[in-house]
Amino acid sequence: MRLSTRNQLAGTVTAINVGSVMTTVKVDVSGQEVTAAVTKEAVEELGLTVGSKVVALVKSTEVMLGVED
Amino acid sequence: MRLSTRNQLAGTVTAINVGSVMTTVKVDVSGQEVTAAVTKEAVEELGLTVGSKVVALVKSTEVMLGVED
Amino acid sequence: MRLSTRNQLAGTVTAINVGSVMTTVKVDVSGQEVTAAVTKEAVEELGLTVGSKVVALVKSTEVMLGVED
Amino acid sequence: MRLSTRNQLAGTVTAINVGSVMTTVKVDVSGQEVTAAVTKEAVEELGLTVGSKVVALVKSTEVMLGVED
Amino acid sequence: MRLSTRNQLAGTVTAINVGSVMTTVKVDVSGQEVTAAVTKEAVEELGLTVGSKVVALVKSTEVMLGVED
Amino acid sequence: MRLSTRNQLAGTVTAINVGSVMTTVKVDVSGQEVTAAVTKEAVEELGLTVGSKVVALVKSTEVMLGVED
Numbered sequence: 001m002r003l004s005t006r007n008q009l010a011g012t013v014t015a016i017n018v019g020s021v022m023t024t025v026k027v028d029v030s031g032q033e034v035t036a037a038v039t040k041e042a043v044e045e046l047g048l049t050v051g052s053k054v055v056a057l058v059k060s061t062e063v064m065l066g067v068e069d
Numbered sequence: 070m071r072l073s074t075r076n077q078l079a080g081t082v083t084a085i086n087v088g089s090v091m092t093t094v095k096v097d098v099s100g101q102e103v104t105a106a107v108t109k110e111a112v113e114e115l116g117l118t119v120g121s122k123v124v125a126l127v128k129s130t131e132v133m134l135g136v137e138d
Numbered sequence: 139m140r141l142s143t144r145n146q147l148a149g150t151v152t153a154i155n156v157g158s159v160m161t162t163v164k165v166d167v168s169g170q171e172v173t174a175a176v177t178k179e180a181v182e183e184l185g186l187t188v189g190s191k192v193v194a195l196v197k198s199t200e201v202m203l204g205v206e207d
Numbered sequence: 208m209r210l211s212t213r214n215q216l217a218g219t220v221t222a223i224n225v226g227s228v229m230t231t232v233k234v235d236v237s238g239q240e241v242t243a244a245v246t247k248e249a250v251e252e253l254g255l256t257v258g259s260k261v262v263a264l265v266k267s268t269e270v271m272l273g274v275e276d
Numbered sequence: 277m278r279l280s281t282r283n284q285l286a287g288t289v290t291a292i293n294v295g296s297v298m299t300t301v302k303v304d305v306s307g308q309e310v311t312a313a314v315t316k317e318a319v320e321e322l323g324l325t326v327g328s329k330v331v332a333l334v335k336s337t338e339v340m341l342g343v344e345d
Numbered sequence: 346m347r348l349s350t351r352n353q354l355a356g357t358v359t360a361i362n363v364g365s366v367m368t369t370v371k372v373d374v375s376g377q378e379v380t381a382a383v384t385k386e387a388v389e390e391l392g393l394t395v396g397s398k399v400v401a402l403v404k405s406t407e408v409m410l411g412v413e414d
Contacts, residue, residue: 004180006177019229020366024386029098036133038133039198041231057133058127059271088158114349115349126350128338156296157297160296168238202212204280209322246382311351339403341381341387
Protein backbone atom coordinates (compact mmCIF):
# COMPACT_ATOMS: atom_id res chain seq x y z
CA MET A 1 0.00 0.00 0.00
CA ARG A 2 1.37 3.42 -0.95
CA LEU A 3 0.76 5.99 1.81
CA SER A 4 0.20 9.71 2.10
CA THR A 5 2.36 9.51 5.23
CA ARG A 6 5.43 11.61 4.46
CA ASN A 7 7.72 10.04 7.04
CA GLN A 8 8.65 6.43 6.42
CA LEU A 9 11.84 5.61 8.30
CA ALA A 10 13.35 2.17 7.81
CA GLY A 11 14.85 0.56 10.91
CA THR A 12 15.24 -2.45 13.17
CA VAL A 13 13.38 -3.21 16.40
CA THR A 14 15.75 -3.04 19.37
CA ALA A 15 13.31 -3.35 22.30
CA ILE A 16 9.64 -4.09 23.01
CA ASN A 17 7.94 -3.13 26.28
CA VAL A 18 4.55 -4.81 26.47
CA GLY A 19 1.83 -3.13 28.54
CA SER A 20 -1.74 -4.06 29.42
CA VAL A 21 -3.15 -2.27 26.36
CA MET A 22 -0.31 -0.23 24.88
CA THR A 23 3.20 -1.32 23.98
CA THR A 24 6.30 0.73 23.27
CA VAL A 25 8.63 -0.43 20.53
CA LYS A 26 12.15 0.99 20.13
CA VAL A 27 13.53 1.12 16.61
CA ASP A 28 17.07 1.90 15.49
CA VAL A 29 16.82 4.26 12.52
CA SER A 30 20.27 4.98 11.05
CA GLY A 31 21.78 5.13 14.51
CA GLN A 32 19.02 7.26 16.06
CA GLU A 33 16.41 5.67 18.36
CA VAL A 34 12.71 6.03 17.49
CA THR A 35 10.04 5.01 19.99
CA ALA A 36 6.54 4.02 18.88
CA ALA A 37 3.61 3.60 21.27
CA VAL A 38 1.12 1.31 19.57
CA THR A 39 -1.50 -1.12 20.78
CA LYS A 40 -0.38 -4.49 22.17
CA GLU A 41 -2.81 -6.01 19.66
CA ALA A 42 -0.94 -4.43 16.74
CA VAL A 43 2.45 -5.70 17.94
CA GLU A 44 1.07 -9.24 18.23
CA GLU A 45 -0.67 -9.04 14.84
CA LEU A 46 2.53 -7.85 13.12
CA GLY A 47 4.53 -10.54 14.93
CA LEU A 48 7.18 -8.03 15.99
CA THR A 49 10.24 -9.19 17.90
CA VAL A 50 13.64 -7.68 18.61
CA GLY A 51 15.46 -7.71 15.26
CA SER A 52 12.32 -7.28 13.14
CA LYS A 53 12.75 -4.99 10.13
CA VAL A 54 10.10 -2.26 10.32
CA VAL A 55 9.19 1.11 8.89
CA ALA A 56 8.43 3.84 11.42
CA LEU A 57 5.58 5.93 10.00
CA VAL A 58 4.81 9.46 11.09
CA LYS A 59 2.34 11.88 9.53
CA SER A 60 4.01 15.25 8.82
CA THR A 61 1.45 17.10 10.92
CA GLU A 62 2.72 15.18 13.95
CA VAL A 63 6.31 16.38 13.61
CA MET A 64 7.39 19.42 15.62
CA LEU A 65 10.69 21.23 15.28
CA GLY A 66 13.06 22.46 17.95
CA VAL A 67 16.08 24.73 17.74
CA GLU A 68 18.73 24.45 20.44
CA ASP A 69 19.42 27.73 22.27
CA MET B 70 13.69 22.43 28.33
CA ARG B 71 13.76 18.66 28.83
CA LEU B 72 10.82 16.99 27.09
CA SER B 73 8.64 13.91 27.59
CA THR B 74 8.76 13.57 23.80
CA ARG B 75 10.53 10.27 23.14
CA ASN B 76 11.61 11.04 19.60
CA GLN B 77 14.17 13.80 19.23
CA LEU B 78 15.95 13.40 15.89
CA ALA B 79 18.79 15.78 15.11
CA GLY B 80 19.03 16.97 11.50
CA THR B 81 19.46 19.80 9.00
CA VAL B 82 16.75 21.65 7.10
CA THR B 83 16.95 20.87 3.39
CA ALA B 84 13.76 22.55 2.09
CA ILE B 85 10.98 24.86 3.26
CA ASN B 86 7.63 25.14 1.45
CA VAL B 87 5.70 28.11 2.82
CA GLY B 88 1.91 28.02 2.64
CA SER B 89 -0.80 30.48 3.60
CA VAL B 90 -1.09 29.09 7.15
CA MET B 91 0.91 25.87 7.21
CA THR B 92 4.46 25.24 6.05
CA THR B 93 6.28 22.00 5.33
CA VAL B 94 9.91 21.70 6.34
CA LYS B 95 12.14 18.87 5.07
CA VAL B 96 14.90 17.74 7.40
CA ASP B 97 17.79 15.39 6.64
CA VAL B 98 18.10 13.01 9.59
CA SER B 99 21.12 10.71 9.19
CA GLY B 100 20.41 10.37 5.47
CA GLN B 101 16.65 9.82 5.81
CA GLU B 102 14.22 12.65 4.99
CA VAL B 103 11.75 13.80 7.66
CA THR B 104 8.91 16.16 6.76
CA ALA B 105 7.29 18.40 9.35
CA ALA B 106 4.05 20.31 8.74
CA VAL B 107 4.04 23.21 11.18
CA THR B 108 2.50 26.67 11.19
CA LYS B 109 4.07 29.37 9.01
CA GLU B 110 4.17 31.46 12.20
CA ALA B 111 6.39 28.89 13.93
CA VAL B 112 8.85 28.73 11.03
CA GLU B 113 9.17 32.52 11.05
CA GLU B 114 9.51 32.67 14.85
CA LEU B 115 12.27 30.03 14.83
CA GLY B 116 13.99 31.82 11.94
CA LEU B 117 14.37 28.58 10.01
CA THR B 118 16.18 28.55 6.68
CA VAL B 119 17.73 25.83 4.53
CA GLY B 120 20.79 24.68 6.46
CA SER B 121 19.34 25.36 9.92
CA LYS B 122 20.21 22.74 12.53
CA VAL B 123 16.97 21.46 14.05
CA VAL B 124 15.58 18.64 16.15
CA ALA B 125 12.54 16.84 14.73
CA LEU B 126 10.27 16.00 17.65
CA VAL B 127 7.62 13.30 17.56
CA LYS B 128 5.53 11.98 20.46
CA SER B 129 5.71 8.17 20.62
CA THR B 130 1.95 7.85 20.36
CA GLU B 131 2.16 9.42 16.90
CA VAL B 132 4.52 6.77 15.50
CA MET B 133 3.00 3.84 13.62
CA LEU B 134 4.87 0.77 12.46
CA GLY B 135 4.77 -1.02 9.12
CA VAL B 136 6.16 -4.37 8.05
CA GLU B 137 6.88 -4.90 4.38
CA ASP B 138 5.07 -7.93 2.89
CA MET C 139 2.98 -3.14 3.85
CA ARG C 140 1.11 -4.42 6.91
CA LEU C 141 0.48 -1.62 9.42
CA SER C 142 0.10 -1.27 13.17
CA THR C 143 -2.60 1.28 12.38
CA ARG C 144 -5.81 -0.19 13.76
CA ASN C 145 -8.21 1.82 11.62
CA GLN C 146 -8.13 1.06 7.92
CA LEU C 147 -11.40 2.18 6.35
CA ALA C 148 -11.94 1.42 2.68
CA GLY C 149 -13.68 4.13 0.66
CA THR C 150 -13.87 6.30 -2.43
CA VAL C 151 -12.67 9.89 -2.87
CA THR C 152 -15.60 12.22 -3.36
CA ALA C 153 -13.88 15.64 -3.21
CA ILE C 154 -10.40 17.17 -3.13
CA ASN C 155 -9.75 20.73 -1.95
CA VAL C 156 -6.19 21.72 -2.81
CA GLY C 157 -4.48 24.32 -0.65
CA SER C 158 -1.09 25.99 -0.78
CA VAL C 159 0.55 23.32 1.39
CA MET C 160 -2.27 21.19 2.80
CA THR C 161 -5.15 19.54 0.99
CA THR C 162 -8.39 18.11 2.30
CA VAL C 163 -9.73 14.93 0.76
CA LYS C 164 -13.29 13.71 1.36
CA VAL C 165 -13.83 9.97 1.30
CA ASP C 166 -17.12 8.06 1.31
CA VAL C 167 -16.74 5.20 3.78
CA SER C 168 -19.84 2.97 3.75
CA GLY C 169 -22.09 6.01 3.43
CA GLN C 170 -20.31 8.11 6.06
CA GLU C 171 -18.00 10.96 5.01
CA VAL C 172 -14.38 10.94 6.23
CA THR C 173 -12.18 14.00 5.76
CA ALA C 174 -8.39 13.72 5.62
CA ALA C 175 -6.06 16.73 5.77
CA VAL C 176 -2.79 15.67 4.17
CA THR C 177 -0.03 17.49 2.34
CA LYS C 178 -0.63 18.65 -1.23
CA GLU C 179 2.58 16.77 -2.07
CA ALA C 180 1.11 13.48 -0.86
CA VAL C 181 -2.09 13.88 -2.90
CA GLU C 182 -0.04 14.56 -6.04
CA GLU C 183 2.32 11.65 -5.34
CA LEU C 184 -0.59 9.22 -4.84
CA GLY C 185 -2.28 10.59 -7.97
CA LEU C 186 -5.60 10.96 -6.16
CA THR C 187 -8.65 12.16 -8.05
CA VAL C 188 -12.40 12.05 -7.37
CA GLY C 189 -13.34 8.39 -7.68
CA SER C 190 -9.99 7.02 -6.48
CA LYS C 191 -10.24 3.95 -4.25
CA VAL C 192 -8.40 4.69 -0.99
CA VAL C 193 -7.99 3.45 2.54
CA ALA C 194 -8.45 6.04 5.28
CA LEU C 195 -5.91 5.25 8.00
CA VAL C 196 -6.23 6.43 11.58
CA LYS C 197 -4.07 5.43 14.54
CA SER C 198 -6.28 4.31 17.46
CA THR C 199 -4.75 6.91 19.78
CA GLU C 200 -6.18 9.60 17.51
CA VAL C 201 -9.79 8.43 17.88
CA MET C 202 -11.94 10.10 20.52
CA LEU C 203 -15.41 8.98 21.56
CA GLY C 204 -18.55 11.03 22.14
CA VAL C 205 -21.88 10.10 23.68
CA GLU C 206 -24.92 12.12 22.71
CA ASP C 207 -26.73 13.70 25.70
CA MET D 208 -21.46 20.97 21.61
CA ARG D 209 -20.78 21.52 17.90
CA LEU D 210 -17.21 20.52 16.99
CA SER D 211 -14.58 21.55 14.45
CA THR D 212 -13.76 17.85 14.24
CA ARG D 213 -14.54 16.86 10.66
CA ASN D 214 -14.94 13.15 11.28
CA GLN D 215 -17.90 12.16 13.41
CA LEU D 216 -18.75 8.51 12.74
CA ALA D 217 -21.81 7.07 14.44
CA GLY D 218 -21.49 3.50 15.68
CA THR D 219 -21.97 0.91 18.42
CA VAL D 220 -19.41 -0.35 20.91
CA THR D 221 -18.57 -4.00 20.24
CA ALA D 222 -15.64 -4.57 22.63
CA ILE D 223 -13.80 -2.84 25.46
CA ASN D 224 -10.29 -3.85 26.54
CA VAL D 225 -9.44 -2.13 29.82
CA GLY D 226 -5.79 -1.43 30.58
CA SER D 227 -4.00 0.07 33.56
CA VAL D 228 -4.22 3.61 32.15
CA MET D 229 -5.40 3.28 28.56
CA THR D 230 -8.35 1.35 27.20
CA THR D 231 -9.18 0.29 23.66
CA VAL D 232 -12.77 0.46 22.52
CA LYS D 233 -13.95 -1.24 19.32
CA VAL D 234 -16.83 0.41 17.50
CA ASP D 235 -18.87 -0.94 14.60
CA VAL D 236 -19.29 1.89 12.11
CA SER D 237 -21.53 0.86 9.20
CA GLY D 238 -19.95 -2.58 9.14
CA GLN D 239 -16.34 -1.40 9.45
CA GLU D 240 -14.49 -1.70 12.77
CA VAL D 241 -13.02 1.44 14.36
CA THR D 242 -10.67 1.17 17.33
CA ALA D 243 -10.21 4.05 19.79
CA ALA D 244 -7.46 4.15 22.40
CA VAL D 245 -8.65 6.48 25.14
CA THR D 246 -7.98 6.77 28.84
CA LYS D 247 -9.58 4.26 31.21
CA GLU D 248 -10.86 7.30 33.10
CA ALA D 249 -12.77 8.53 30.04
CA VAL D 250 -14.43 5.15 29.44
CA GLU D 251 -15.60 5.03 33.06
CA GLU D 252 -16.79 8.65 32.98
CA LEU D 253 -18.82 8.05 29.79
CA GLY D 254 -20.18 4.81 31.25
CA LEU D 255 -19.38 2.90 28.08
CA THR D 256 -20.34 -0.76 27.76
CA VAL D 257 -20.71 -3.15 24.85
CA GLY D 258 -23.78 -1.95 22.97
CA SER D 259 -23.33 1.73 23.84
CA LYS D 260 -24.16 4.13 21.01
CA VAL D 261 -21.14 6.38 20.41
CA VAL D 262 -19.66 8.78 17.91
CA ALA D 263 -16.06 8.11 16.89
CA LEU D 264 -14.36 11.48 16.49
CA VAL D 265 -11.22 12.04 14.46
CA LYS D 266 -9.58 15.34 13.53
CA SER D 267 -8.93 15.53 9.77
CA THR D 268 -5.23 16.15 10.33
CA GLU D 269 -5.02 12.70 11.93
CA VAL D 270 -6.32 10.84 8.87
CA MET D 271 -3.80 9.40 6.42
CA LEU D 272 -4.62 7.90 3.05
CA GLY D 273 -3.35 4.71 1.45
CA VAL D 274 -3.68 3.41 -2.09
CA GLU D 275 -3.42 -0.33 -2.65
CA ASP D 276 -0.67 -1.33 -5.11
CA MET E 277 -22.30 15.49 23.38
CA ARG E 278 -20.13 14.23 26.26
CA LEU E 279 -16.57 13.49 25.10
CA SER E 280 -13.76 11.14 26.04
CA THR E 281 -11.44 14.10 25.35
CA ARG E 282 -9.78 14.85 28.67
CA ASN E 283 -8.83 18.43 27.90
CA GLN E 284 -11.69 20.86 27.46
CA LEU E 285 -10.43 24.39 28.02
CA ALA E 286 -12.97 27.20 27.94
CA GLY E 287 -11.84 30.42 26.29
CA THR E 288 -12.49 33.28 23.88
CA VAL E 289 -11.30 33.62 20.30
CA THR E 290 -8.78 36.46 19.99
CA ALA E 291 -7.56 36.02 16.40
CA ILE E 292 -8.36 34.03 13.25
CA ASN E 293 -5.85 33.58 10.41
CA VAL E 294 -7.62 32.09 7.42
CA GLY E 295 -5.57 30.00 4.98
CA SER E 296 -6.38 28.25 1.73
CA VAL E 297 -7.34 25.00 3.47
CA MET E 298 -6.25 25.35 7.09
CA THR E 299 -6.94 28.17 9.52
CA THR E 300 -5.31 29.03 12.82
CA VAL E 301 -7.49 30.27 15.64
CA LYS E 302 -6.03 31.90 18.76
CA VAL E 303 -7.96 31.42 21.98
CA ASP E 304 -7.44 33.13 25.33
CA VAL E 305 -7.70 30.46 28.01
CA SER E 306 -7.45 31.99 31.49
CA GLY E 307 -4.77 34.40 30.30
CA GLN E 308 -2.74 31.82 28.36
CA GLU E 309 -2.91 31.73 24.55
CA VAL E 310 -3.95 28.47 22.84
CA THR E 311 -3.58 28.08 19.08
CA ALA E 312 -5.71 25.62 17.11
CA ALA E 313 -5.04 24.68 13.49
CA VAL E 314 -8.30 23.43 12.06
CA THR E 315 -9.81 23.35 8.59
CA LYS E 316 -11.14 26.58 7.09
CA GLU E 317 -14.37 24.64 6.51
CA ALA E 318 -14.77 23.97 10.23
CA VAL E 319 -14.25 27.63 11.18
CA GLU E 320 -16.91 28.69 8.67
CA GLU E 321 -19.32 25.95 9.79
CA LEU E 322 -18.95 26.94 13.46
CA GLY E 323 -19.35 30.62 12.52
CA LEU E 324 -16.30 31.59 14.57
CA THR E 325 -15.31 35.23 14.88
CA VAL E 326 -13.08 37.18 17.25
CA GLY E 327 -14.94 37.17 20.56
CA SER E 328 -16.60 33.79 20.05
CA LYS E 329 -16.81 31.65 23.18
CA VAL E 330 -15.20 28.27 22.43
CA VAL E 331 -13.85 25.18 24.11
CA ALA E 332 -10.35 24.12 23.06
CA LEU E 333 -10.33 20.32 22.95
CA VAL E 334 -7.16 18.24 23.16
CA LYS E 335 -6.90 14.46 23.51
CA SER E 336 -4.57 13.55 26.42
CA THR E 337 -2.35 11.49 24.15
CA GLU E 338 -1.53 14.69 22.25
CA VAL E 339 -0.16 16.53 25.30
CA MET E 340 3.58 16.44 25.91
CA LEU E 341 5.32 17.71 29.02
CA GLY E 342 8.44 19.84 29.34
CA VAL E 343 10.56 20.71 32.36
CA GLU E 344 12.62 23.88 32.23
CA ASP E 345 16.36 23.28 32.82
CA MET F 346 15.32 24.44 23.09
CA ARG F 347 12.91 26.78 21.28
CA LEU F 348 9.97 24.86 19.79
CA SER F 349 7.63 25.19 16.84
CA THR F 350 4.91 23.94 19.22
CA ARG F 351 2.42 26.79 19.47
CA ASN F 352 0.88 25.75 22.77
CA GLN F 353 3.15 25.94 25.78
CA LEU F 354 1.03 26.13 28.92
CA ALA F 355 2.82 26.58 32.24
CA GLY F 356 1.38 24.66 35.18
CA THR F 357 1.89 22.42 38.19
CA VAL F 358 1.48 18.65 38.40
CA THR F 359 -1.47 17.74 40.59
CA ALA F 360 -1.72 13.97 40.03
CA ILE F 361 0.20 11.12 38.37
CA ASN F 362 -1.45 7.80 37.47
CA VAL F 363 1.24 5.31 36.52
CA GLY F 364 0.32 2.51 34.13
CA SER F 365 2.22 -0.45 32.71
CA VAL F 366 3.46 1.52 29.70
CA MET F 367 1.54 4.79 29.67
CA THR F 368 1.01 7.26 32.47
CA THR F 369 -1.47 10.09 32.84
CA VAL F 370 -0.32 13.32 34.44
CA LYS F 371 -2.78 15.99 35.58
CA VAL F 372 -1.55 19.58 35.44
CA ASP F 373 -3.20 22.68 36.87
CA VAL F 374 -2.95 25.39 34.23
CA SER F 375 -4.30 28.70 35.55
CA GLY F 376 -7.12 26.90 37.32
CA GLN F 377 -8.02 24.59 34.42
CA GLU F 378 -6.98 20.92 34.50
CA VAL F 379 -4.88 19.55 31.63
CA THR F 380 -4.30 15.81 31.31
CA ALA F 381 -1.27 14.42 29.46
CA ALA F 382 -0.89 10.76 28.52
CA VAL F 383 2.81 10.12 28.09
CA THR F 384 5.04 7.10 28.47
CA LYS F 385 5.90 5.88 31.96
CA GLU F 386 9.53 6.08 30.81
CA ALA F 387 9.22 9.81 30.13
CA VAL F 388 7.68 10.54 33.54
CA GLU F 389 10.54 8.68 35.26
CA GLU F 390 13.17 10.36 33.09
CA LEU F 391 11.79 13.84 33.84
CA GLY F 392 11.53 12.96 37.54
CA LEU F 393 7.97 14.25 37.73
CA THR F 394 6.14 14.26 41.04
CA VAL F 395 3.05 16.03 42.35
CA GLY F 396 4.08 19.68 42.65
CA SER F 397 6.54 19.61 39.75
CA LYS F 398 6.51 22.75 37.59
CA VAL F 399 5.93 21.70 33.98
CA VAL F 400 4.97 23.08 30.59
CA ALA F 401 2.13 21.29 28.82
CA LEU F 402 2.99 21.25 25.12
CA VAL F 403 0.41 20.76 22.38
CA LYS F 404 0.94 21.12 18.62
CA SER F 405 -1.70 23.43 17.11
CA THR F 406 -2.84 20.74 14.70
CA GLU F 407 -3.91 18.66 17.69
CA VAL F 408 -6.31 21.28 19.06
CA MET F 409 -9.97 21.04 18.11
CA LEU F 410 -12.62 23.64 18.85
CA GLY F 411 -16.13 23.22 20.20
CA VAL F 412 -19.00 25.65 20.48
CA GLU F 413 -21.66 25.01 23.11
CA ASP F 414 -25.19 24.75 21.67
